Amino acid sequence: MKRALFATALSLWASVGLTAPETQDSQTLTMEQARVLARQALYAGRFDLARDVAAVLVRADPEDAYAYGVLAAAHSRLNDPKEARSAARLSYKHSETSAQKFGAARTAASIAFQQERPTASQIWLRLAATHAETPRQDEVLSRDYSRVRGANPLRFNINLSVAPSNNVNGGTDNVLEVNNGIPTGSGIQAGSRALDGTVGTLDVQLRYRLAQSQKSRTTASGRLYVRRVKLSAESERELQEDAASRRDTPLTNSNFDETYADVGLEHTFALGAPGNSVSVGATLGAKWANDTRIYDSTKLTVSRGLKLSEATHLRLHSGFERRFGVISDARDANILSIGGTISHNLRGGDKLSVGLRAQEQSSDFVNGNSTTASLRANYVFGKQLGPVQISTGLTLGYTDYDEFFVSNGLIPGRQDESLYGDVSFFFADYDFAGFAPNLRIRTGRKASNVNRFETDETTITLGIQSKF
Known part of the structure; x- marks a missing residue:
């Protein structure tokens, strides 16, 4: 598994124009380095590469919440809404801390909003609110919720x-x-x-x-x-x-x-x-x-x-x-x-x-x-x-x-x-x-x-x- 992860990550790192990091073992790559690669591929607009790196991470660790989050974002941008929703749910499920669950729920809300599912987005934001711990997080949720509610043709009270x-x-x-x-x-x-x-x-x-x-x-x-x-x-x-x-x-x-x-x-x-x-x-x-x-x-x-x-x-x-x-x-x-x-x-x-x-x-x-x-x-x-x-x-x-x-x-x-x-x-x-x-x-x-x-x-x- 380590060799497969390293080989796949190395080729993908080169494909996005980045230099692979030095490692103690030429046949291994740390999980954190692979996560960095997935994140940078996502930021570079190489959503297919981000998806593939995240998939390797998930095979290495089926409970990697971060990898599922990258998968959710990548699938969403690749117009695969079913896989994006599934990955978003798994990212939230496997998050361990309140901060992680807050971020995972916001990511799921953002994906739902991008897929023009504002009601689902509002539900995810409500779920994120159960993990908010700071006034700043409350402000962010209030702003997000207001934006989604304005776009939602359905309003319920x-x-x-x-x-x-x-x-x-x-x-x-x-x-x-x-x-x-x-x-x-x-x-x-x-x-x-x-x-x-x-x-x-x-x-x-x-x-x-x-x-x-x-x-x-x-x-x-x-x-x-x-x-x-x-x-x-x-x-x-x-x-x-x-x-x-x-x-x-x-x-x-x-x-x-x-x-x-x-x-x-x-x-x-x-x-x-x-x-x-x-x-x-x-x-x-x-x-x-x-x-x-x-x-x-x-x-x-x-x-x-x-x-x-x-x-x-x-x-x-x-x-x-x-x-x-x-x-x-x-x-x-x-x-x-x-x-x-x-x-x-x-x-x-x-x-x-x-x-x-x-x-x-x-x-x-x-x-x-x-x-x-x-x-x-x-x-x-x-x-x-x-x-x-x-x-x-x-x-x-x-x-x-x-x-x-x-x-x-x-x-x-x-x-x-x-x-x-x-x-x-x-x-x-x-x-x-x-x-x-x-x-x-x-x-x-x-x-x-x-x-x-x-x-x-x-x-x-x-x-x-x-x-x-």
Whole structure:
């Protein structure tokens, strides 16, 4: 084996115009010298020679991670994608240190990208992230991932969270019903009162770029949102006792489950000054509650992006949604919305954004007619505080119903006022494969002249968020 390695390496070294190194034995060549030859052949563009030298190294040592890496690069440049992928996997498999595995995974990602397989490239970069040990490696991965993601027509975003909450159903703390300050004499059922428990959500969003030019882009999208509730033992007992008093079937976890899905199409094009754009979109959706489809919907949207300065951007948006009730015409509704968000990048990397939204909903069902306005302010701190990146938010809301039907009949109207604050802590330094934990605390209160809709809520959400 040594003679074969030496003879092959010697001839290949001469073929790339290099002088063979002196050795103690004219019939031997060290493995390290052969690796140098393979690397130089690769740099010289002699990919066939690099492949052959690496093949000899692999025959000498079937677990030579470096040789497999050279093979992967050489096969890729020689348009042999199957062999390139196989060699890349073996290079990663036989790497022993974190630094070696980091490099092998990046090489595999680069090969996948060159072969126009950006999704596979992103997966390899995620795998490389599990072996990153320095801030510099994190920066390199972030840059690589951004480049690959920009080239990938498929973009996916998966959010998974678990949230203990003192109000999983948006219920009230009140027990007796009071409308406009007047008691009705009726009690509020347990299912409408605040229930303790845990909320789990899965939100999967996919976008696929169908076409793109310098001034326009067309994308298809899909979304699946799943919300599941696990009531506390105390809340389950309250529901059972309430149902028993009314000789009814008690509510269970599934009664508070929600599922929403949609598919859409969006076209964005440049209009006006550089940085300004217009987007138009259409969406078909459906919502389920307790495994029962509640409504189908169609939605049209138009938005306008304006670059006011290098640091300030404004986005205006409007939409019209038509809902079609499946089990009841009471779910039929027309929803018109308008709004805008202005964001400004501050010195030091902080970012402030303020958004205003108004919505008008009309329906044949009296309780389905409402006007809503909300104001949302966000502040993101650019500098990390220790291991944590912090962002905060404040939301003000107001909803008005001209008339509202309650247990004792029709009342002149219902008005809700709400105030919610939230703070998020993103632990970017504690990541795995580029994903790090995110802790969000949200608390607030909604006041109403119909006390059945007065709520107090505090929710602590633990989720996973991508660093890239």
